[in-house]
Amino acid sequence: MTAPEHDDLGACPLFAGLAAAELAAVAAGAVERRLRPRELLFLQGDPALELGIVVAGRLKLNQIGADGQELIVRYVGPGEICALVALFADQLYPVSAEAVVATRVRCWPQPALERLMLEHPRVALNALRIPSERMQESPERLRVVATDRVAQRVARSLLRLARKAGRRSEQGVEIDMPLSREDLARLAGTTVFTVSRLMADWEAAGLVAGGRERVVIRYPHGLVAIAEDLAARQRDEPEAGPRGRED
Amino acid sequence: MTAPEHDDLGACPLFAGLAAAELAAVAAGAVERRLRPRELLFLQGDPALELGIVVAGRLKLNQIGADGQELIVRYVGPGEICALVALFADQLYPVSAEAVVATRVRCWPQPALERLMLEHPRVALNALRIPSERMQESPERLRVVATDRVAQRVARSLLRLARKAGRRSEQGVEIDMPLSREDLARLAGTTVFTVSRLMADWEAAGLVAGGRERVVIRYPHGLVAIAEDLAARQRDEPEAGPRGRED
């Protein structure tokens, strides 16, 4: 696994600004959990007992609706937080968290967090900033899903993944985790079939390369163009191939 | 205007748990703004200088995308907060806020809020709870938009409005503010035309009654059925008319 490890609590926005001694105390309150691929950290609907920070590996957060429809909310990588809900007592996890690869997560039990926030107001303020920022992008994403066409959504999803979990290879940027067409579909809110067709088109155009649960982005610029609807209409005329490196 | 007034700061989740004297101090820091219909409280992209709590009336928060696409994020009624972003320095409003009727809003300037949170940690904790809760419903709404069909989304939007801004009349539940088909479309992420057709069908089925910028829900149960996809497929067979009151 070439994925980076992330062990520095001070770098986590939640604990930013705490003194070394305090950080040590915080670290002492955590439990480390190890998950094998496909193993669940927690289940949607269960009481939220712990907040987690990923040390190494990756989690997939997905939500399942009353009708059985499933949506991948986001992926959580090293250094990122999941289950902010656990900051408060008596909440339920709104999503399930599943490891996509072998994953290590530092977990803080809910009561410890409450104590922490009372003793260090700084932590509460930090905590406030995180969901607040996420909330700003939230309507943005909603608008995108509501109004953009599928090709744009899929392209956007790929680019986002590339930023968060991309690894440079001589082929281009490879998404550094198993990512099936189905995952991509559930991330973009569409079906496997449409994703498959899109990927086939893009592969023919030289934008991406794929395999079983594997995606490589060879020409990010082209995907950006699609995401921005600059070239969304033509499925026939490839119009752009990888020329030079212009990242 | 039959709309309720909302003047009690203690009832607002942001200031819950403060002593009477503290509340008085808080109240002293606010400015009251009066808006006429269609007047703007703030504009998307402007620096977030103030947080507001609606006293009377109603605000419409809408976001406009790079492509010009417009989406109504939510309506803000008496007692509700808007522009939580203003809790932090150097943020931009992610949406625009427009009064849909004559509206009064209590506004707190950003620096005052910062002082408040430092002096009363309680306020910071309260503040944390709000976006945190909203974040939980956020993926929910995303999933709905991504996977549900338009009829369901519109039905859901109507029901949500009825809960927040509904007024009982002998006809049923009337949405107590001017609400055009266009508004409804932008709220549900669709077009005026589709909304118009749906409303026509539902009116024929006796579920709703409408007029220019006016909507009355005569048979909420029927809308719920549509929202839950129990009867989404049939546009011909009405299948349910208002029989008795079974709210």
Added chain:
DNA sequence: CGGCCCCTTGAACTGTGTCAATTTTCGTGG
């Protein structure tokens, strides 16, 4: 080697957006 899962491809259907034309409603000013 066998079976499972992932992926692909084709064909048919359909929900929804797009566009243009008309009607209805309301507010304003003569």
Added chain:
DNA sequence: CCACGAAAATTGACACAGTTCAAGGGGCCG
């Protein structure tokens, strides 16, 4: 009070993106 104009809403025709369903290929692991 009526007439006018603007904005909102309706309606029909049409196109097409994307889903659905069915069938088949291919790779990976036990």
